[in-house]
Amino acid sequence: MSAETNSVPRPLTSRTVPALSGTVRVPGDKSISHRALIFGALAAGTTRISGLLEAEDVLNTAKALTALGAPAQKSGSEWQVLGRGIGGLRAPEGPLDFGNSGTAARLMLGVVAGHDITAELTGDASLQKRPMGRVLAPLQQMGLGVEDGRDRLPLVVRGTSSLVPIVYELPVPSAQVKSAILLAGLLASGETTVIEREATRDHTERMLRYFGAEVVARDEDGRRHITVSGDAELTGRAVNVPGDASSAAFLAAAALIVPGSDVTIKGVLVNPTRTGFYLTLKEMGGDVELSNAREEGGEPVADIRVRASKLTGVLVPAERAPSMIDEYPALAVVAAFANGATRMPGLAELKVKESDRLAATVAGLTANGVAARAEDDTMIVEGAGRVAGGGTVETHLDHRIAMAFLTMGLAAERPVTVDDTTMVATSFPEFTGLMQGLGASFLAPAEAP
Ligand code: S3P
Numbered sequence: 001m002s003a004e005t006n007s008v009p010r011p012l013t014s015r016t017v018p019a020l021s022g023t024v025r026v027p028g029d030k031s032i033s034h035r036a037l038i039f040g041a042l043a044a045g046t047t048r049i050s051g052l053l054e055a056e057d058v059l060n061t062a063k064a065l066t067a068l069g070a071p072a073q074k075s076g077s078e079w080q081v082l083g084r085g086i087g088g089l090r091a092p093e094g095p096l097d098f099g100n101s102g103t104a105a106r107l108m109l110g111v112v113a114g115h116d117i118t119a120e121l122t123g124d125a126s127l128q129k130r131p132m133g134r135v136l137a138p139l140q141q142m143g144l145g146v147e148d149g150r151d152r153l154p155l156v157v158r159g160t161s162s163l164v165p166i167v168y169e170l171p172v173p174s175a176q177v178k179s180a181i182l183l184a185g186l187l188a189s190g191e192t193t194v195i196e197r198e199a200t201r202d203h204t205e206r207m208l209r210y211f212g213a214e215v216v217a218r219d220e221d222g223r224r225h226i227t228v229s230g231d232a233e234l235t236g237r238a239v240n241v242p243g244d245a246s247s248a249a250f251l252a253a254a255a256l257i258v259p260g261s262d263v264t265i266k267g268v269l270v271n272p273t274r275t276g277f278y279l280t281l282k283e284m285g286g287d288v289e290l291s292n293a294r295e296e297g298g299e300p301v302a303d304i305r306v307r308a309s310k311l312t313g314v315l316v317p318a319e320r321a322p323s324m325i326d327e328y329p330a331l332a333v334v335a336a337f338a339n340g341a342t343r344m345p346g347l348a349e350l351k352v353k354e355s356d357r358l359a360a361t362v363a364g365l366t367a368n369g370v371a372a373r374a375e376d377d378t379m380i381v382e383g384a385g386r387v388a389g390g391g392t393v394e395t396h397l398d399h400r401i402a403m404a405f406l407t408m409g410l411a412a413e414r415p416v417t418v419d420d421t422t423m424v425a426t427s428f429p430e431f432t433g434l435m436q437g438l439g440a441s442f443l444a445p446a447e448a449p
Pocket of ligand 1: 103173174176353
């Protein structure tokens with residue numbers, strides 16, 4: 001059952017605290033966790049995963065794969081997926097419910113497309129509003145059948161074991177769309193190519209190679225061409241999931257804005273297609289230090305130390321957006337504590353996340369006395385070096401909006417309330433506990449001063 005269906009909203013208030021300090025680990029990266037499970041199901045043999053993110057989004061993927069005949073279960077401290085080999089999944093008996101997760105729904109559309117099965121895919125109220133046409137269009141070109149021509153969940157789709165390979169230029173910078181096509185391409189005969197104008201996270205390419213698929217990426221005419229060979233064979237592997245760079249962003253933001261803080265986050269994924277946020281913090285004058293850089297399972301990992309800093313507003317280049325798309329709510333909060341304007345152009349994709357994050361972020365800032373606005377696809381935050389706080393933020397079933405504004409309350413002059421924290425369980429169930437361990441203070445609104 002998804003968080004939302006349980007749900008009586010759970011508001012929470014955060015208030016100003018003295019310095020945050022300590023060394024922590026964040027749970028496993030969500031993007032990599034989904035992929036480890038899915039690729040494990042498509043591989044021959046068992047895949048063992050340590051550090052899997054045990055949050056609702058990922059648990060829904062495990063359930064869906066189990067329903068498709070590839071059991072994904074926890075065994076001791078690791079997860080195991082009993083892979084069925086390429087093309088080996090079977091029709092599910094009931095609908096596949098992906099809860100709040102766009103990544104799971106879209107990647108799994110690519111998987112279902114290449115199997116001779118009919119499946120119904122559904123999700124929660126947030127996911128049912130999100131565009132699926134962006135994955136359905138290329139997958140239909142490859143041979144996927146879609147009932148009723150719908151482009152939103154719930155959807156009934158019919159896959160085929162004779163998918164046709166395509167060459168497809170992404171109209172939007174989306175790793176989910178790229179990954180859905182590459183997954184379908186594994187199951188097609190011949191070579192499938194995805195062309196990206198802006199590089200998006202490349203976990204699919206890295207991990208598919210690790211599982212034994214042939215994936216070649218080359219740059220041509222300023223675009224990235226990624227080709228996967230069909231009729232692939234994947235072999236079950238051991239995967240060690242690094243700490244989630246997007247979850248770590250909230251801790252880093254908190255450490256920067258709460259005076260006197262000094263926080264180290266160990267073992268964080270620092271794949272360059274995911275680190276735009278940390279680069280931007282440095283440009284703002286943030287004391288952000290990466291150390292102990294290493295590679296784990298084909299992904300770069302490092303420890304990140306963040307100390308409270310005096311910050312200045314910056315212009316964040318639009319082309320950096322794909323490498324930090326999930327971090328804009330956290331960045332906007334940091335920008336509110338900086339001096340001067342931070343301009344963030346190129347944010348069209350932010351409008352189609354778990355909520356319209358551009359609107360939700362601006363509204364949350366405004367409710368707390370920060371001068372912020374959206375101009376088309378640009379977010380502008382006029383940092384004044386301080387935040388009044390005292391407002392209540394509408395989270396719109398969006399985990400990252402909830403976590404960003406709870407973070408803001410830790411350094412605002414008056415407490416900040418978010419209307420519902422239920423969805424935090426979709427990506428970072430340990431969020432409040434970890435933050436409290438560093439010195440944060442969260443209270444149910446009735447207890448707040
Ligand atoms: C993800 C890709 C991004 C990101 C999402 C995870 C992935 O979405 O926002 O949280 O794992 O591929 P888009 O591909 O839609 O940009």
